[in-house]
Amino acid sequence: MRFDHEINFYTEESKRYNPLTSQSDGGTKLVASAMGNVTDVGADRTVKLFGSIVQGVKVIRLVEPVNQVWAYLMIDDSPTKYRMRTTTVPLKNVTILVGEDIGKA
Template sequence: MRFDHEINFYTEESKHYNPLTSQTDGGSKLVASMMGNVTDVGADRTVRLLGSITQGVKIIRIVEPIEKQWAYLTIDDGPTKYRMRTTTVPLKNVSILVGEDVGKT
């Protein structure tokens, strides 16, 4: 298994609503970056895992678990944000099932 994609984990803890400007202040902060293996989940497996066909579902495999809290991740600094759906920690690697972030900025 090749760990050939850069996975960046971000937190949104510093974001907050400013009632004076009616805007959201603060931004995302990078909390961890590591190499990982990225695999698309097929339509039949998506139905078995999630109960419906969902676009943009991927399995991310990394060597070490993430100790810090994170809100979303990006793959290879792409514009698409992925949110965690579920995670497993078997004996060797950590597997994170993520889906495309829809509707949040």
């Protein structure tokens, strides 16, 4: 298994005005980066897991778990944001099932 994709994990903080610096503080911040294996989840497997066909579901495998709190991740240089749906920690690697962020909270 090749870990050939760069996975960047981001956190979201609400922006607030800082009167000392006259700038806005907060927003998105990179909290972790790791190399991982990324594969698509097929339509039949998506129906078994979620009960319907969900677009943009991917399985990400990492060597070690990400211990920081994160809101979404991005794969390589893609502008698409992915949010965690579920995660498992088998004996060897960490598996994260993510779906495309479509703007729902």
